Amino acid sequence: MKPVILASQSPRRKELLLRCIDSFLIDVANVDETINPNKEIEFEIIRLAKDKARAVFERHQDCIIVAADTMVVLNNTPLGKPNNREEAKDMLRTLSNNTHQVLTGLCIYDHNGPHTHLSVSDVTFRNLTEEEIEAYVNTGEADDKAGAYGIQGKGGCFITHIDGDYYGIMGLPIAKVATMLQEIRQ
């Protein structure tokens, strides 16, 4: 069987992929992650996942590459990482008592080229008080997170409802990865 390479440095994606397959390598290529605001977000996410996978495949053409890209989207606008804590608070105020989307583009690349999948999930926040927003942002958890929250951390207790793929929200839709790897390896 061909070796699998995860094209991501994210410890979370590594932990998730370990649930599907017992062993893989990690190699990450530098890819320009700028998205084109004139194109559909869905298209751009898949393109980024493909770019990441292809760049690593070029170095390891006898392997199967797994790459993904995740975005937090509110009213069709991607939410990046907050530039400062005031911006983090503003983001949380807009997410409060509201439903946003988390999109993950997945690309598995082998000698047949890219195989892609888009995971789209709705995430609903309960109403957050100003005190909660203040206290959460002061923990620092929001600082480096797209959308100013971490679903796996204290941000998890803002979420009342998920409709979609939890592992996609975490960054890697592992059920889909498992199915695609089975198909590719047949």
Add this chain to the structure above:
Amino acid sequence: MKPVILASQSPRRKELLLRCIDSFLIDVANVDETINPNKEIEFEIIRLAKDKARAVFERHQDCIIVAADTMVVLNNTPLGKPNNREEAKDMLRTLSNNTHQVLTGLCIYDHNGPHTHLSVSDVTFRNLTEEEIEAYVNTGEADDKAGAYGIQGKGGCFITHIDGDYYGIMGLPIAKVATMLQEIRQ
């Protein structure tokens, strides 16, 4: 502020509650966990959560007790822990390519009595091959799990879709815990 006590030995519930509140104690009372098959499952789950909370409240009447009970339900029938690996495989065959429910009853108990909530989530499995079922059961992960899978382990890669409260599925609906504690403490 009154101290909070978690009435559960589950390390997962402890980890989840830590996302809502910074400190709490743990105390667990022995409660008969037999469910009455002649009553509605929803009723029985809430009753069990209440029984667990009340038993601990009786020992700590100046505290706020958090208790929960979780069940995996397929076609209105609770799935317990498999008695052996053949039973585990049978359970996974029935869950494969199918949607089941995970129900968590939550009870927060203070001097005003019980405050309860029921979290109901739909969990959809992709189609599992016999080889996958065999390999998964051989890892031992299914042995002590209701429904013969662990959502936080390798079982996570069977799940294509969740509609509901992921943290409820994990055993403690923390967004609801946070809201209820806010209301109780006002």
